[in-house]
Amino acid sequence: MAVKQARISIDREIEVSKVDERIYASFIEHLGRAVYEGIYQPGLAVSDEDGLRRDTLDLIREIDVPLVRYPGGNFVSGFRWEDSIGPVSERAHRIDPAWGVIETNEFGLHEFMNWTKKANTKPMYAINLGTRGIEEARAVVEYCNVKGGSYYSDLRRKNGAEDPFDIKLWCLGNEMDGPWQMGHKTATEYGRIAAEAGRIMKMVDPSIECVACGSAGSWMPTFASWEAEVLMQSYETTDYLSLHSYYGNPEDNTPDFLASSVNMDNFIRSVVAVCDYVKAVKRTDKQINLSFDEWNVWYHSNEADKKLEKWVQHPHQLEDIYNFEDALLVGSMMITLLRHADRVKIACLAQLVNVIAPIMTSDTGAWRQTIFYPYMHASTMGRGTVLNTIVKVDSYESKHGDAPYIDSVVIKDEEQETLTVFAVNKDLENSYDVTMDVRQFEGYAIQEHILLTHDDLKAVNTEQDPDQVKPVRVQTDAIDAGTLQMRFPAKSWNVIRLKKQ
Numbered sequence: 033m034a035v036k037q038a039r040i041s042i043d044r045e046i047e048v049s050k051v052d053e054r055i056y057a058s059f060i061e062h063l064g065r066a067v068y069e070g071i072y073q074p075g076l077a078v079s080d081e082d083g084l085r086r087d088t089l090d091l092i093r094e095i096d097v098p099l100v101r102y103p104g105g106n107f108v109s110g111f112r113w114e115d116s117i118g119p120v121s122e123r124a125h126r127i128d129p130a131w132g133v134i135e136t137n138e139f140g141l142h143e144f145m146n147w148t149k150k151a152n153t154k155p156m157y158a159i160n161l162g163t164r165g166i167e168e169a170r171a172v173v174e175y176c177n178v179k180g181g182s183y184y185s186d187l188r189r190k191n192g193a194e195d196p197f198d199i200k201l202w203c204l205g206n207e208m209d210g211p212w213q214m215g216h217k218t219a220t221e222y223g224r225i226a227a228e229a230g231r232i233m234k235m236v237d238p239s240i241e242c243v244a245c246g247s248a249g250s251w252m253p254t255f256a257s258w259e260a261e262v263l264m265q266s267y268e269t270t271d272y273l274s275l276h277s278y279y280g281n282p283e284d285n286t287p288d289f290l291a292s293s294v295n296m297d298n299f300i301r302s303v304v305a306v307c308d309y310v311k312a313v314k315r316t317d318k319q320i321n322l323s324f325d326e327w328n329v330w331y332h333s334n335e336a337d338k339k340l341e342k343w344v345q346h347p348h349q350l351e352d353i354y355n356f357e358d359a360l361l362v363g364s365m366m367i368t369l370l371r372h373a374d375r376v377k378i379a380c381l382a383q384l385v386n387v388i389a390p391i392m393t394s395d396t397g398a399w400r401q402t403i404f405y406p407y408m409h410a411s412t413m414g415r416g417t418v419l420n421t422i423v424k425v426d427s428y429e430s431k432h433g434d435a436p437y438i439d440s441v442v443i444k445d446e447e448q449e450t451l452t453v454f455a456v457n458k459d460l461e462n463s464y465d466v467t468m469d470v471r472q473f474e475g476y477a478i479q480e481h482i483l484l485t486h487d488d489l490k491a492v493n494t495e496q497d498p499d500q501v502k503p504v505r506v507q508t509d510a511i512d513a514g515t516l517q518m519r520f521p522a523k524s525w526n527v528i529r530l531k532k533q
């Protein structure tokens with residue numbers, strides 16, 4: 033064990049972009065116990081008069097999630113939105129072929145909109161462009177966003193919502209490039225239907241924004257040509273292009289696993305390049321930005337999920353129990369997204385409760401998984417403007433290429449007069465003494481250094497032992513003659529916050 037040196041350089045005037053708060057979004061799919069037993073469980077003492085779990089609402093408000101994507105995911109590609117409205121007793125029970133389960137529709141569109149209010153968040157609603165088409169797309173926007181006086185808007189009012197839901201952000205299907213997707217399409221087929229769906233939806237409500245499906249991952253054989261063709265077909269009506277990425281460590285190679293953020297970074301750069309290529313071909317001033325609307329670690333539950341019985345209701349599915357090294361990678365991925373804040377305007381940690389999630393529940397409580405912490409810290413302390421952050425540090429060879437030992441991003445908030453450093457030290461053996469010139473931030477002092485570390489990379493939080501992996505406050509840092517001196521211990525997530533005195 034040694035202490036190594038590194039330097040972070042910023043300039044107060046050299047900004048990447050203001051952070052769009054939607055970069056801290058999340059995702060709830062009708063899948064496993066995300067909805068049922070996750071956010072909705074009538075009959076529990078902890079649930080409110082609408083059957084919404086107060087314990088998960090509290091934890092979601094603690095993260096301060098600004099936006100939640102809903103209702104899928106693979107689920108949405110076979111979903112009939114009309115099944116999810118009207119009297120609950122009359123709602124159809126349907127099979128969901130995507131996940132091999134029964135969906136009762138007991139929790140539907142109105143219940144979700146009610147939940148978003150209590151969770152202090154906004155909806156990002158996905159439409160089905162797999163088994164359905166532009167007529168259903170038109171109808172659901174009319175139902176949600178038209179004031180009244182038409183069939184679907186009056187149906188919403190009859191169902192108890194006098195005011196429009198006013199949903200501003202819409203996903204045009206989900207992972208339509210994936211052969212596993214119900215109604216899977218070629219890039220040209222999807223590009224055409226996305227263009228026409230987006231067009232008719234904006235005819236109903238011109239104030240909405242639309243996210244078209246990019247690839248389900250950069251590993252897809254059609255990656256990049258898919259993006260180019262979809263945008264060639266739908267550029268005029270698309271506002272954002274989606275990216276999805278999940279990483280795992282099945283070979284138990286932690287350095288390679290932690291280097292996955294390099295892969296994510298390359299993915300973002302490539303999609304930006306394709307968007308700008310199509311912009312040039314189209315000779316337009318309009319810029320397409322990115323919606324990284326599924327990102328996380330996902331692999332722990334794969335084997336268990338293969339053994340699940342079919343056609344049951346809300347089984348334990350995709351219930352990854354996250355360990356400490358997963359929290360380090362989630363921190364690095366969050367940093368990667370923020371470093372691209374000029375183009376990544378929306379990003380959804382997938383998902384929010386029980387299903388590959390930062391929050392877990394049982395009938396007796398709710399608790400924070402390890403990955404809860406970097407996500408919550410970034411969301412609550414990472415609002416402001418991203419500064420161009422240069423990190424001078426050693427790197428190591430990985431299967432994703434050269435990986436710096438330290439990932440970092442610095443965010444200033446001129447209104448709150450704060451400066452926040454997020455950093456992950458991926459070195460499993462060595463600490464780093466890191467300096468940063470802060471002379472441009474005269475009068476700022478260290479408010480806190482929050483540290484998440486653990487001796488055991490595989491340590492987890494459980495209902496019985498929820499604080500195994502938990503952040504602590506440390507006081508080793510100093511500002512000396514305009515230089516901030518920080519120590520990042522081996523394998524650690526760090527938040528250093530400065531505030532003007």
Ligand code: AHR
Binds near residue numbers: 061104382383
């Ligand atoms: O988040 C779990 C699943 O991952 C989603 O349903 C799908 O879009 C992706 O493949």
